[in-house]
Amino acid sequence: MKDRYLDFVNSPFGTSIARSLGLPRPEVLRRHRADRAEFGGMAAIGAGPSPARFDDLLAVLSAIGMTSVAHESAAGWLPVAARHGAMSGRFEPRVRESLASERVEALIFDATGIAHGSELHALYAFFHDALRSLAKSGRIVVLGRASAACASVAAATAQHALEGMVRSLGKEARNGITSNLLRVADDASFESALRFFLSPRSAYVSGQVVTIDSPSSAPQDWARPLAGKRALVTGAARGIGASIATVLAERGAIVTGLDIEAARDALDQTMLAIEDASPSGGAHAALVADITAPEAPADIAAALTASGGVDIVVHNAGITRDKTIARMTGEMWDSVIDINLLAQERIDGVLLEQNTLRDDGRIVAISSIGGIAGNRGQTNYATSKAGVIGRVHAMAPLLRARGITINAVAPGFIETQMTARMPFGVREAGRRLNSMGQGGLPVDVAETVAWLASPGSAGITGNVVRVCGQSLIGA
Secondary structure, three states: OOOHHHHHHOOHHHHHHHHHHOOOOOOOOOOOOOOOOOOOOEEEEEEOOOOOOHHHHHHHHHHHOOEEEEOOOOOOHHHHHHHOOOOEEEOOOOOOOOOHHHOEEEEEEEOOOOOOHHHHHHHHHHHHHHHHHEEEEEEEEEEEOOHHHOOOHHHHHHHHHHHHHHHHHHHHHOOOOEEEEEEEOOOOOOHHHHHHHHOHHHOOOOOOEEEEOOOOOOOOOOOOOOOOOEEEEEOOOOHHHHHHHHHHHHOOOEEEEEEOHHHHHHHHHHHHHHHHHOOOOOOOEEEEOOOOOOOHHHHHHHHHHHOOOEEEEEEOOOOOOOOOOOOOOHHHHHHHHHHHHHHHHHHHHHHHHOOOEEEEEEEEEEOOOHHHHOOOOOHHHHHHHHHHHHHHHHHHHHHHHHOOEEEEEEEOOEOOHHHHOOOHHHHHHHHHOEOOOOOEOHHHHHHHHHHHHOHHHOOOOOOEEEEOOOEOOOO
């Protein structure tokens, strides 16, 4: 559904009206487009004491074609750049009225060496000077450490404080700017995550904290990191599921889309469109199944085994049956729990037991911010989606031995047929109560799933990533 307010206030006439009346004017987000460069421009670098990841950071920026300038807080950046033969310079703050061409595309702060609360002042110094120099749809990324990896209570305290800074920056910056924190283990690669969070693919992901706690290897082709991988997407006929299947295929995966009999026509159309757009063609498949049926897990495993197994499983299928709990029937409760939560457990149980999901595989479960914050009239739905998060946390350490990661993506207000049917007031509240001032699109969820499914994201497991434009509802 079109967001008429967003379109209006960004039209020439609407812009003048919004300015004269003082109306909020959400930025039209810059999303990935095949005909536009994914990266470019300049990144301003800041740092606390003893930054540990300058060499790795410079390597990623060089690989994606971004140049850099160093804030005075990052005194060691220019020698590192010179040692690697990379062009760099000194950061000069720009005022708000600066030309767009003078602004930087990203602000990156290496906080890995901060070991005491007194050293957090370096954050203030950098962002105080640099925030106004950031372009529209710019990116803020802070590199830190997980509290468990810190050598002292003081260090763990200071590192945890980074969360508040990152989330507040996301709410202050506006203009389509995102702000995220990467907690990186000493031996872990953050290239996959940094590429994602610096790119237009993360347009609706802000205020998030991602932990990267083990090494990973780069895919052969960052443009098609899923080449040769086989993926299963449940609930793939329409909306978010169809977008996930499409983006996974665009990133190189061979996709099996699954949905129920009633959605067969829509599923066939979705998979046919994917097949027509795929360079390989012919390999993608539609699978009709009721995931709540007792025989469904075995049937799904058999179909996947017949096609060579599976590397990526995306649990997207889900329903709502909304009523306050006093008015909710037992069937409404049970059906939501069964489809949204228990079916995932049963399907994964068989795929793992039979090794249909191969080693080094990926499981991505679609949760919801409703599972984090709760919603009136959705006790069943919120319970199921919170259960998904709990399952991700519990399963992550159990799957490490096989190199399988499991993560959750928690969408906020996404423009779908379901949200289009909401009452006007509820729909507008969902759109506006986030740092972006607008709803997300199914592709925003799909791009996040594809990033977590990448071989380069092997070090990311047990995480919950909200795709909600930094919703004001929930943590």
